Amino acid sequence: IGDGVVLNADDTIDFLAEFKNPEAGYNAYVEAIAGSGGVITGAVTSTKIDLHTHTLTQLGKNIQINGKTVDVKAVHKDTNNYYNLSAEASGASGKGSESFSTVESDVDLSIDDGTTITSSETTVIRAENKTIKDWLNAKEDSSVGYKDYNSLSAGASAVDGTGIVNETTITHTTDVNIGKVTINANAAPVTDAEQAQGVSLDDK
Numbered sequence: 001i002g003d004g005v006v007l008n009a010d011d012t013i014d015f016l017a018e019f020k021n022p023e024a025g026y027n028a029y030v031e032a033i034a035g036s037g038g039v040i041t042g043a044v045t046s047t048k049i050d051l052h053t054h055t056l057t058q059l060g061k062n063i064q065i066n067g068k069t070v071d072v073k074a075v076h077k078d079t080n081n082y083y084n085l086s087a088e089a090s091g092a093s094g095k096g097s098e099s100f101s102t103v104e105s106d107v108d109l110s111i112d113d114g115t116t117i118t119s120s121e122t123t124v125i126r127a128e129n130k131t132i133k134d135w136l137n138a139k140e141d142s143s144v145g146y147k148d149y150n151s152l153s154a155g156a157s158a159v160d161g162t163g164i165v166n167e168t169t170i171t172h173t174t175d176v177n178i179g180k181v182t183i184n185a186n187a188a189p190v191t192d193a194e195q196a197q198g199v200s201l202d203d204k
Helices: 192-196
Strands: 006-008 012-019 028-035 043-059 064-087 094-111 116-132 151-154 161-178 182-185
Touching (some): 012 043, 028 043, 064 094, 094 116
Parallel strands (some): 006 064, 012 064, 028 064, 043 094, 064 116, 064 151, 094 161, 116 182
16 A cells, blocks of 8 residues: 555455465375386485465555554465375385475565554454465365375385485564554453453453
């Protein structure tokens, strides 16, 4: 949002930049399957995922924002996985199976000097960075078929090397930078019912 903008609303004003995972499946999913084969050097099966993202929400200088609720968010949520099967395969040197998963995610949220945010209820400013890299569980994830493991070297042999190599690297950088900003927010008192549920004024 550029400098000097004025925004007024009777309801919610949302500022959201989002990289999100799908409702089903993965942002990135790869498979490698080898059976009854052989190689002289290298890996019998190899999978590789490289995911590099930058999510940015930026409000400029001297912006005036007035709403019932104001949400300023930068959100990254990804999920990735792989399936690697090396069955009855052989490698004279190298690996029976190798898998590499790399995720680099930068999430930035900034509000520049002179901006004023006024809400009659709540103001939320949040940056979120989340990666899910889990094992395959066929009972929970039918989208990938019946697989209860990520990598398998079954009956495979590597004369010189290792049977399985798995490497996962996840790097998250999350920054929130708020300049000389004025935030005016009001929250209704905590009710007895909310207090019984553990809600505090900070939550509101």
